[in-house]
Amino acid sequence: MERKVKVGLIQYQIKPDWAENVAKVEKLLELVKDGGADLAILPEMFICPYELDLFPRFAEPIPNGRTCEILSGWAANLNLHIVGGSLPERDERGNLYNTATLWDNQGNLLAAHRKIHLFDVDLPGGVSFHESALLTPGQKITVLEILGMRLGIAVCYDIRFPELFRLMALAGADFVALPGAFNNVSGPAHWELSLRGRAVENTIYIAGVSGLAPPDSSYQSWGHSMMVDPFGQVPLHLGQTEGFGVVEVDPERIKDIRARLPLLKQRRVDLYDLRLLKS
């Protein structure tokens, strides 16, 4: 990683109305751009409420759908790299995915990360969700070069799996953008824990970016979008209200922490082996 990158995190109430969400995001993108952001990150399912029965209704092809068209235009017009949170993708065979897109500041699609680990849980307190009833899981990890850094992309439940984040770090990731939507049970129990844990064990930055749900929604997203640094500190934390913030990913901080706490070098690769089977 060559230089500091300014990252904008965006958190807002996601409505069942596509155009209303689009209008809201546009304003927030202008604000993070004003704040100096090089890269903006939107929440998981940023144009449609996080409700299983709404995914097919909002699903669209990538990149030839209305939401990708809007994302590409924002990126080019604002001269801003954007992780287009995620959206329900429908491929040519009719399969649905929970897919995060990455756009460069000229409006080109650089990557589409399909959520690898689908969210199938029955949490204490009555929160049940079964993405696999409807969605197809992704088949590859996503780490690529932009803005002089190695950016990893993962979606929500992907954070639960240390193997994925270790493989991203070993592929050189300096920073992982994680659109997510934990809930009022898993959120207080595990959201910050998971983000900080993965960041520290891999000495990387992670931004977890979540939307909020209207009060009458069946699924209450936890919000609490935050940036976590390679020592597990939290320079930005948005709580559970609408808001945004711009914070730096600093290569000197990564270098300093890795010199002090060289975890990636101290792995016992003579005792255990972790490898990617497909790429």
Added chain:
Amino acid sequence: MERKVKVGLIQYQIKPDWAENVAKVEKLLELVKDGGADLAILPEMFICPYELDLFPRFAEPIPNGRTCEILSGWAANLNLHIVGGSLPERDERGNLYNTATLWDNQGNLLAAHRKIHLFDVDLPGGVSFHESALLTPGQKITVLEILGMRLGIAVCYDIRFPELFRLMALAGADFVALPGAFNNVSGPAHWELSLRGRAVENTIYIAGVSGLAPPDSSYQSWGHSMMVDPFGQVPLHLGQTEGFGVVEVDPERIKDIRARLPLLKQRRVDLYDLRLLKS
């Protein structure tokens, strides 16, 4: 795992005087036995201060040393399983290890876990420690059957490495005993985070058990011994004072959390592979 197991955690100030430590531990073991413990866990380097230059002075062979003799006697006399924290082991070739021993309630040595990941750091705030200057790392993971459960043993810095804990969980561990000694920098930053993170991602219990240091010691152990459950909750937390507590490892809790949050089954073993190279 067949039934509940009561686990005693023991935390005290570890002095440079072997006999003084032994007398303290004996009283605390009697107290956790009175509290109904089936298994007691002692801190890392439980008979010698956590200072590199003291390790050779306190080092002894396993099982034919004075500390193992004492541990075996306590286990048999108290009818108590004991994880003998760790002690500086000297093998027949003169190599030194940071080794945790496990004793059954008849005083038999069941296992000796040599710390796999040595503690070599230069933390912000001036805490530097380099175990590898003196110690040899362990070459195997430790998971075995006692008291109707699968018990894993790891030592302190081992907690930093998700690969090790995942491999223990995949080897069936219900519970991991982790004698440790984080410090006043890594402790507040990462001790609870690491224990809770590893417990949740593997849906297992973990007990982190640390000693305390006298105020004039060069290395200030963080204490804060705690039991963490498979959902990341903390039923026992000893703070930074001398003390003990007895808490349950409950197979029903593990079963319930794994049914709700089936993380171990949701690993994408078609995409990545984690394996042990030696055993």
